[in-house]
Amino acid sequence: MDTINALSVQLAPHNPRGLLLHNPVIAASGTFGYGDEMSGVCDIQRLGAIICKGTTLAPREGNKQPRIAETPSGMLNAIGLQNMGVEALIATKSKIWAGWRVPVIVNIAGESLEEYAELARTLEGVPGISGLEINISCPNVASGCMEFGANPDSAARVTSAVKNATSLPVIVKLTPNACDIVAVAKAVAGAGSDAISLINTLKGMAIDTKKRKPILGNKTGGLSGPAIKPIALYMVYQVSSAVDVPVIGGGGIMTSQDALEFILAGATAVEVGTATLVNPAAATDIVEGLESYVAANNVKFAELIGAAQR
Template identity: 65%
Template sequence: MTAAGTFGYGTEFNSIFDIQKLGAIVCKGTTLTPREGNLQPRLAETAGGLLNSIGLQNIGVKALIREKAPAWSSWRVPVIVNIAGETVDDYARLASELEGVTGISGLEINISCPNVKAGGAEFGTNPGTATKVTTTVKTSTSLPVIVKLTPNTNEIAQIAAAVAEAGADALSLINTVKGMYLDITTRQPLLGNRTGGLSGPAIKPIALSMVYEVAGAVTIPIIGCGGITTANDALEFIMAGASAIQVGTATFNNPHAPLDILEGIEQFMKTEAIEDITELIGAARSQANEKIGRAEIRDG
């Protein structure tokens, strides 16, 4: 899958490669009304990463339904709409607006954007509010609901379990990691919003360990995301417990990255004579458990 906010509405990439080969496209975070986003500058490159503070600039749900969904309805690749609100009611209204619109195959609830003043990360850092948003969206839609989790908490496993209990169909993790960049000539933060969200290879080890941890806390499918740049990265996430993966920042360097990664996974499966990718899901976890089990037996 493509990661929200890094692949526009899919239409932009149509002429670059055959996007119909992808597993799914997750579109830019969508709000009830159009948003201009945060003050410029909104992007800064860091060592192995990208710091962004876009602030959910988007065309709003009505324009998305009018201008984007009609094209999606003829696509083979499913399109998942990423939604974001400032209140619990915003999420319910977004889900209701998108109900029954052809061309939309699922909703991804962004309760984890660190770049909006109201709501955003607040919902994703508390199991109670994360549950409330999930329950509300589930009762407002018949579409599959994916809840996207933030890494900016030390309770990710508890939040994942609460959201799963509330009826989420799947989880995606992680969103960006809160960070800052200072310009030493102005002695001020470079980003207009002062702080931003870090993505790219720099966050991969964080994302991987969180997928591994969450895989031990829930039984619903996990979509791994965070710094995935190569097929090997994707395979690590699958072995940590992800059933699918999303590619974000890598696409900025190489627009073909999602397809290259998919083909790389297929190549790995051929080389290793793996018939079904599900054989690999959580492989690292089961071996770790076996090792722990053996150690326990050995150690009495």
């Protein structure tokens, strides 16, 4: 069997347009820019999909420096959604994406329901865009984002607002900084989300003992990297057994073994984020690792999804 086809996954089975990936490995938003920056250091066309930097209606400057801090087995970031804004994205990036084999998904972030809906309307019909990922999970902005993702009702309202404004497949990215992530997942699935991705970063901080103040300019940031993997894995395990839409798992995935754990926990696909910052070829290495695993074990990829739940 062709291992390329053997790894293909459908992330929007209930959407007429569908979201078919050649393989389940996705470059996560915020760690892969707009994709083109990475073309020199890894074979981006080998990826299942690329999710671009979180995009807002107007350009954003982001937070003041310092924006990152290294932590045990991971890092904190408080970039604050610095991005070029949706108009510049359409003008400068979508044409590039339209020529790619790899599908690109745009991560959208807003401060109000109307902003999310407006972003979805603006991106409707733009060539080169295969789906939307709703960001209701960024912990580093003063308003919007995680405010919506922290409770089921507001998460569902954002999902509905976007779904009503687009024909594109919609993924909702959840925050672990919610009291009950399973309840949020059920609410967004009920509101029509085609797929669910989790987790975004965990809110945290680091303090400079010499200056006696927080290291990050924003004081708090989002924790990512291997440090959060067991938490993310458990949340993926819980959520994927509670909803009937595809789940995209992520949080500290560095290797194909890590990715496999998320798939066995119930994820149909995985997002690779912080690993890319350390090793630009991390995601493509994971594609190869999964291909080898499937071939060596003579197993259908679909049989692996959620196998640890059974």
